[in-house]
Amino acid sequence: MALTATSVPALWRFARLDFDAVRQQRVLLYPEGVVLLNATGASILDLCDGRRTVGDIAAALQERYQCDVTADVIEYLSKLVERELIRVD
């Protein structure tokens, strides 16, 4: 299923975001796995709350980055959808 601007992404219920004080880096933890996040990835995942659409998330980030990031958000989240770490209703 392809992500669009109206998709509503949420973290898999067994995945959680955390901050690793050793690496000084945000991380996504889930059963038997770790994703080390860069600042942009973490800011996208912070907004994946199961209520906001991809469009809402892109709009929120656009204020921060001063450019249209919709395509980047879709590309980033699609990889995590493929890994089933992001679920879409």
Add this chain to the structure above:
Amino acid sequence: MSTNHPTTLLAEITHRCPLHCPYCSNPLEMNRAADEMTTDDWKRVFAEARQLGVLQLGLSGGEPLVRPDVEALAAHARSLGLYTTLVTSGVGLTRQRAEKLREAGLEHIQISLQDSDRASADRIAGMSAVPQKLAAAAVVRELGFAFSINVVLHRENIDRVGEVIELAAGLGADRLELANTQYYGWALENRNALMPTRAQVAAASDVADVAIQRHRGRMQILYVLPDYYESYPKPCYGGWGRHYLLVAPDGRTLPCHGATHITTLRFDSARDRSLQWIWEESPAFQAFRGDDWMQEPCRSCPRKAVDFGGCRCQAFALTGDATNTDPVCTLSPLRGIIDRAVEESKGPPIYQYRYLSLAPAEGGGDGATRRE
């Protein structure tokens, strides 16, 4: 040489186990209860692991639930921020203990199943554990843990992989690991009895491929191929001493399960040394980092960045030299060792069961079936 931060610690807190599976990844010479580290030892090890960068903790064994302090260890791990998996047979996972583990903040439970067929499951486990496993699975599901089922595949059960998948789905597993046997420890002892045929492996892979798609979104299925039937070796744990470490019940710290096969290395204990020293300084963890240790054909091979020459433990166990190419690799001049092992493995499976008190070199006893 600079070192990575490890991400994963497998804590084998005991070798004691009520099951006797002939493919157990524990070493042939196991620790007894008196050898095991204390609760405080393990808490210190977990804290040191977190300081090194570990984020994932496996509480494993043996059967970890034979120790009464699993709940305390899980709570300590959670307080450190570790994502913790309990790796259990399910035997001993009563509702009361499962509720305490939930309160302790344990996030993920993995239960092993031996087969979908009950008589076969009993035969493989060397005991009747199915009712306890099914009851444990129901409790894990009900209490809302992330729930994985793990099934080791081999000649006796691989033809039922479709039934195994449906059983796991019916139990409500979120993840199913279908792992073809890796031949270390007890599994290497039992290799002739466990090795599936090429036709069995091909049929099972087809069934798994279809099931992976069908269950997508509900149950994630991981299918681990049997390396003896592959053309290239597996990139074991992403390379020696790069991401993973294992602490045995007595504190001995290893880069992987199979490392005890490498008798030329001395592995330090977390009782005597800090985990940081072991990870960063100990000769054993440095032995096969990078690629300076490699011989041909690995040294000049572009795949060395992909699979790191394969598994050092398998190279040592099968060729006698841990710096050889993993003989699974078809570029290895010693690949014939693998091909002969595959050819020689046939006939009805007769197991040498895993017993704490019965090293294979010793005489019979304990009611274990001996291989003639």
